[in-house]
Amino acid sequence: MSKSKIPYEVYTEEVEALSVLSPDGEIVNKDKVPNLSDDQLKELMYRMVFTRTWDERAINLGRQGRLGFYAPVSGQEATMVGSEFALDKNDFICPGYRDMPQLVWHGLPLYQAFLYSRGHQHGGQIPEGVNVLMPQIIIGAQVLHAMGIAMGYKLKKQQQVAITYTGDGGSSEGDFYEALNFAGVYKLPVIFFVQNNGYAITTPFSKQTAALSIAHKAVAAGIRGVKIDGMDVFAVISAVQEARERALKGEGATLIEAVTYRFRPHSLSDDTSKYRTKEEEGEWSEKDPIARLAKYLEKKGLWTEEDTARVKEEAKATVNEQIKKAEQTEKMTIPGLIDSMFETTPKHLEEQKADFQ
Amino acid sequence: MAQMNLKEAIRDAMRVELERDPSVLIFGEDVGNVGGVFRATEGLQKDFGEERVFDTPLAESAIGGMAVGLGIQGFRPIAEIQFVGFIFEALDQIVVQAARMRYRSGGRYNSPIVFRTPFGGGVKAAELHTDALEGLIAQTPGIKLVVPSNPYDAKGLMISAIRDNDPVFFMEHLNLYHAYREEVPEGEYTVEIGKAKVVREGSDVTIVSYGLMVHTAVKAAEELEKNGIKAEVIDLRTLVPLDIDTVIESVKKTNRAIIVQEAQKSAGIAAEVIAQINEKAILHLEAPVLRVAPPDTVYPFAQIEDQWLPSPATIIAGVNKVLEF
Numbered sequence: 001m002s003k004s005k006i007p008y009e010v011y012t013e014e015v016e017a018l019s020v021l022s023p024d025g026e027i028v029n030k031d032k033v034p035n036l037s038d039d040q041l042k043e044l045m046y047r048m049v050f051t052r053t054w055d056e057r058a059i060n061l062g063r064q065g066r067l068g069f070y071a072p073v074s075g076q077e078a079t080m081v082g083s084e085f086a087l088d089k090n091d092f093i094c095p096g097y098r099d100m101p102q103l104v105w106h107g108l109p110l111y112q113a114f115l116y117s118r119g120h121q122h123g124g125q126i127p128e129g130v131n132v133l134m135p136q137i138i139i140g141a142q143v144l145h146a147m148g149i150a151m152g153y154k155l156k157k158q159q160q161v162a163i164t165y166t167g168d169g170g171s172s173e174g175d176f177y178e179a180l181n182f183a184g185v186y187k188l189p190v191i192f193f194v195q196n197n198g199y200a201i202t203t204p205f206s207k208q209t210a211a212l213s214i215a216h217k218a219v220a221a222g223i224r225g226v227k228i229d230g231m232d233v234f235a236v237i238s239a240v241q242e243a244r245e246r247a248l249k250g251e252g253a254t255l256i257e258a259v260t261y262r263f264r265p266h267s268l269s270d271d272t273s274k275y276r277t278k279e280e281e282g283e284w285s286e287k288d289p290i291a292r293l294a295k296y297l298e299k300k301g302l303w304t305e306e307d308t309a310r311v312k313e314e315a316k317a318t319v320n321e322q323i324k325k326a327e328q329t330e331k332m333t334i335p336g337l338i339d340s341m342f343e344t345t346p347k348h349l350e351e352q353k354a355d356f357q
Numbered sequence: 358m359a360q361m362n363l364k365e366a367i368r369d370a371m372r373v374e375l376e377r378d379p380s381v382l383i384f385g386e387d388v389g390n391v392g393g394v395f396r397a398t399e400g401l402q403k404d405f406g407e408e409r410v411f412d413t414p415l416a417e418s419a420i421g422g423m424a425v426g427l428g429i430q431g432f433r434p435i436a437e438i439q440f441v442g443f444i445f446e447a448l449d450q451i452v453v454q455a456a457r458m459r460y461r462s463g464g465r466y467n468s469p470i471v472f473r474t475p476f477g478g479g480v481k482a483a484e485l486h487t488d489a490l491e492g493l494i495a496q497t498p499g500i501k502l503v504v505p506s507n508p509y510d511a512k513g514l515m516i517s518a519i520r521d522n523d524p525v526f527f528m529e530h531l532n533l534y535h536a537y538r539e540e541v542p543e544g545e546y547t548v549e550i551g552k553a554k555v556v557r558e559g560s561d562v563t564i565v566s567y568g569l570m571v572h573t574a575v576k577a578a579e580e581l582e583k584n585g586i587k588a589e590v591i592d593l594r595t596l597v598p599l600d601i602d603t604v605i606e607s608v609k610k611t612n613r614a615i616i617v618q619e620a621q622k623s624a625g626i627a628a629e630v631i632a633q634i635n636e637k638a639i640l641h642l643e644a645p646v647l648r649v650a651p652p653d654t655v656y657p658f659a660q661i662e663d664q665w666l667p668s669p670a671t672i673i674a675g676v677n678k679v680l681e682f
Contacts, residue, residue, distance in 0.1 A: 094426075125463030133429070134461055141454050144419055148426015155382075155408055156430070175449075178419035185414055340460045341499045343467065343522045346551060346598035 012219060014212050017227045017259055020234035023287055025295025027234075034086070034237040038302055044085055044233065045303055046311055048077040048290050051101045053315035054110075055264075058117075061323055062268045067117040071098040072264035075231075078289030079195045079258045081105060082236035086244065087163060092131040092153075094146040094164040096139055098195075098262075102165065103132045110318065114326035121332055121340060131160075139166055140173030143192060147179040150190035150253070161247045163191040163240070169200025171214045180221035180255065189247035191240060192255040195230060201266045202275040218255035230258030231287040261287070361541040364397050364534040366508035367473075370515035371398065371435060373545050375405050378433065381519060383410045385420055385437030385473075394439060395475060395534055417443050421450025421472070425458065428468045433519060441476035441528070442485025448493070455524040456499035468524040471515070477530035477569055478619055478666050481659040487531060488656045489568075489620035494526045495596050495629070501525045501550055502597040506533065506571040508541050510594055513548030521550065530569045553600035555607065559589035562676050563607040563614040565630055567593040570617045570667060577672035588676060596626055601633045608634055612643040613682075615675040617667050622650040644682030649675040 020029045027033055036044065055074045061067045073080060080101040084093070093102050100113045107130035116123025116134060124134035136142035146164030153160050170176060171194050183190050194214050198205050211217060218225025224246065228235040236258060243254035261284040265272050272281070297303035334356035338349050345353070361369060374381045383398055389412040392399025402410040413420050417438055424434040438444050444451065455468040478487045494502050503518055503525055505511035511529070518525035556571060557578055564574045571592040578588035589607050593599065608614050614634060616627035627648040634646055649667045657665050 121460065121463040123463075124461050125465045133466070138449055138453060141422065141449060144422020144450065145426040145429070145454070147419070148423035148428075149430055150426070151423055152427050152430025152432060155427075155432070162426075175418050175422065178414075178416040179422065181414055181416065182419045182423060337460075340464060342459070342501075348598055348601070 012212060012216055015215065015227050017229045018235045018239060019229040019232050020238060021232045021292055021296055023292055025292055025299060027296075032235065032238040034234055034241060036237075038300075041297060041300075042302055044081065045293055045297055045307075047081045047085070047105055048233070048293065049308055049311040050315040050318075051077050051081055052290060053312045054319050057316060057319040059264070059268065066323060066327070067114060068119050069097075069267065070117050071267050072262060073098060073101055075261045075263035075284065075288070076195055076197060077101070078233035078236050079193070079230045079260050082233040083163065083165075083193055083240045086237045086240035088160065088244075090131055091160050091244070092146070092149045092162040094133050094142040094149065094162060095135045096142060096166050096170060097135045097137055098167070099135060099165045103135070106130060106132050108132055110322040111325040111329070114323050115329060118326060120326075120329065121337070122329060139170035140175030140179075142166070143170070143173075143179040144175050146190050146192070147182050147188060150183065150188035151186060153189050154186065159248050161189040161191060161244050163193055165193050165195060167194065167200060168196040168198070168205050168208050168214060169203065170194070171196075171217065172200075172208055177217070177221070180217065180223060180253070183253035184222040187250065187252040190253045191243045191247065192253065193240070194255065194257045195260050196257055197260050197262045199262075199266070199275065201270060204275070213257055215255060215257040221255075223253040223255060224251075225255045225257070227257045227259065230260030231284075231289045231292065233289055233293055358540040358542050360538040361508045361512070362535050362538045363505070363508045363511050363529065364395060366512040366541045367515050367529060368397055368399065368401070369541065369543075370512040370519070372401060372404070374516060374519045375401065375409060377545065380431060381409070381433045381435065382427065383435045383437070384413050384423070386413060386415055386439045388412060388437050393437065395531075397473075397529070397534075398437070417446035418450055421447035421455065424470045424472070425450060425454045425468060428455070428458070428470050429466050433469045435471045435473060435519060438472060438474040440486040441474045441490055442488055444474060444490060451524070451526065452494065452497040452500065456497050459523065460499060467522050469522045470524045471518045471527050472524065473527045473529065475529045475531050475534070477532050478656065478662050479569070480531045481662070482531065484656075484658065489618065491528060491596055492620055492625040495626060499523065500597065501595065502528070503550060503595050504528045504530070504568045505594060506530075506568055506592050508539050510548050510554075510592075512541055513546050514550065514594065516545060517547045517550045520547070525550070528568070532569050536572075548594070551595050551598040551600055553594055553603040554592045555589060555603065556592045557588070557590040559587035559611065561587045561611055561613070562679060563589045563591060563604070563611045564617060564672065564676070565591045565593065565604055565614060566617040567596065567626070568619065570619055573667060573669055574617050574672055577669040577676070580669055580673055581676060586676065586680065593626075599629065599633070601630070601637065604630060604634065605638045608638045609641045612641055613679045614642075615647045615649055615672070615679055617649045617672055617675075619666060620650065621653045622648055623653050625650070644679040647675050647679055
C-alpha cells in the first residue's frame with residue numbers, strides 16, 4: 001500500500017484480481033497453482049460439469065412446476081465448486097440462497113436440495129456429520145452465523161474453519177460489517193467469500209458501493225482482504241486454501257471477493273434483458289470457468305469432449321432419480337409443522353394441533 | 358438461604374449454570390470486566406475467565422448472530438442485549454434466525470440461547486431503555502418469553518431458561534433489580550417455564566399481570582380489600598407459553614377480570630389473555646374483561662412516565678368498572 005500524500009488521510013489503491021488460469025487454459029501465475037493430483041483435477045472438472053447440467057435441468061424442472069424457488073448458478077461453478085473443493089470435510093459452510101452446489105458437494109443429498117426448493121422442511125434436515133446450514137434468505141444473516149461458528153471452533157480449539165457466502169448485494173448489509181468486525185476483534189477462523197456477480201437481482205455493482213472493491217472492506221475490520229478472478233477455479237482454490245491455512249495458524253479471517261458472473265437470471269422470475277446487454281453477456285461467456293479448465297485439462301491429456309458428454313448424461317440421470325425421490329418423500333403435515341416449533345410441544349400448540357387432525 | 362434482590366438472583370442463576378455446565382457462555386456489551394451496566398454479571402468473568410464471559414463490540418445483530426452460531430456448535434449462550442430498545446437491531450437474529458432454527462432445519466439444529474435484556478418503566482431512564490416490547494417477541498413462533506416479578510422466580514426461571522433447548526427471551530424489570538430482597542435458595546432449583554402463579558387469593562375479581570405490574574396490582578388489591586373487595590392477583594411469569602389454565606380457573610371463581618400490562622394497550626399480551634378467556638370461559642363472565650394499560654403512543658420521555666404507566670389508582674378504577682358493569 002502506498003502512503004497517502006496527506007499523512008492523516010486513509011488511502012488505498014485499486015488491486016488486481018488474482019488470476020492463475022487464463023481464458024485459453026494457460027497458467028499465468030505459477031506460484032498460485034493449487035497442488036492437485038490428476039485425479040483431483042478430473043474430479044474438479046467432473047463436479048463443475050455436473051453442476052452446470054444440474055442447473056440446466058433444475059431450470060426446466062422449475063418451469064414444469066416440479067421445483068419451487070430456484071436460483072440459477074451457471075457461470076459461478078468456479079467459485080462454488082472450487083471453494084468447497086479447497087475445504088476439509090469437517091469445515092462448516094454457511095450459504096446464501098444460491099449456494100446449493102457447495103452444500104451438495106459438502107455432503108447434502110441432492111434430493112434434499114430439491115426438497116428445500118419445494119418448500120419441504122426435510123430439505124433443511126442436514127444429515128449428521130455434514131457441516132452445513134440450510135441456505136439463508138436474509139442475505140447477511142449467515143455471515144454472522146459463520147462468525148459465531150468460527151468462535152465455537154476457537155473456543156473448542158478445534159482445527160476447522162467456517163466459510164460463508166454472500167453476494168455483492170449481501171456485502172452492503174449491516175450484518176456483513178458486524179461479522180467482519182467481530183471476526184477481526186476475536187481473530188476468528190472464518191472465510192467471508194463474496195461472489196460478486198455484478199448484480200444484486202437487477203442493481204448493478206456500480207450502484208452497490210463506491211468502495212474500490214468489496215475486498216477493500218476488510219481493511220476497516222482489520223482482517224485480510226483479497227480479490228480474485230472468480231471465473232478461474234485455480235485462483236479460487238488457491239485463495240481459499242491460503243485463507244484456510246492462515247485461519248488454522250491463528251492468523252484470523254479473510255475476506256475474499258471473487259469477481260464472477262451468473263449467466264442466467266437471478267431467479268426464474270426476472271428478465272435479464274431489462275438490465276444487461278447481450279454484448280456484456282457475450283464478453284463474460286468467453287470467460288466461462290468450465291471451458292477454461294477444460295482447455296487446461298485437454299492440453300494435459302486429462303479430459304476430452306467425450307468425458308464432458310459422459311458426465312452430462314450421468315448428471316441428468318442422477319437429477320432425474322433425485323427429483324423423483326424428492327417427489328416421493330412424504331409431504332409435511334400441519335401437526336408435524338406444529339411439533340417442529342419447540343423441543344416439547346406446549347399445551348396451547350397441542351390444542352391448535354387438534355384442529356388439524 | 359441468602360437474601361437477594363432480583364439482579365443478584367439472576368446473577369446467581371448464571372453462576373450456578375456456569376459452574377455446572379462448561380458449554381454455558383455469557384457475552385454482550387460491557388458484561389465482562391465491569392459486569393454489565395447494571396452489574397448483573399459482576400464477578401463472573403473474574404471467576405470463569407474471558408473465554409466463558411466476555412465483552413463484544415457494540416453490535417446487537419452480531420451478538421444475536423454469534424449466539425446462533427455458537428448454539429449450532431453445541432454451546433449454551435446467554436446473550437445480553439444491553440437495553441430493551443436495542444433489540445430492534447438484533448430482531449432478525451432473535452425472531453427469525455434463532456426462533457426458526459428448529460423449524461428450518463427440521464429439528465437438526467436448535468438454538469439453546471437465552472437472550473437477556475433489562476426493560477421496564479418508572480425509572481426515568483433515557484429513551485428506548487424501558488419500553489415493554491414483549492408483544493413483539495410473543496407473536497414470534499418458536500421462542501419462549503419469560504418476565505419474572507421477584508427474585509425467587511427470577512433465579513429458578515433463569516436456570517430453566519439456560520437449560521432449555523429452545524431460545525428464551527428473558528426480560529428483567531429495571532425497577533425490580535434493586536427494589537427489595539427476599540430469601541432465595543443457594544445452589545440449583547428451577548421454576549418451570551409456562552406456569553403462572555396465584556400471588557394473592559381473592560373471590561371478587563381476577564387481576565392478571567406480570568413483571569413489575571404484579572406488585573402494582575398487589576398494592577391495588579390491598580387498597581381494594583379496605584373496601585371489602587377481594588381481588589385475586591395472578592402473576593403470569595411466562596408469556597410464551599402462556600398458562601391460561603390458571604387464569605381460567607380463577608375467572609371461573611371470580612367471574613370478573615382485568616389484565617394489567619406496561620406495554621401499550623393494543624394488540625399485546627392483555628389482548629391475547631382476553632381472547633383466550635373468551636374462548637374458554639365466556640359463560641363464566643359477569644362483565645367484559647378490561648385492559649389497564651398505557652395508551653397507544655410511544656413511550657414518553659421521563660417527565661410524564663408516571664402518569665402514562667398503570668398505577669394502583671388506574672387498576673382500582675378498572676376493577677370498579679368491571680364490578681359495576
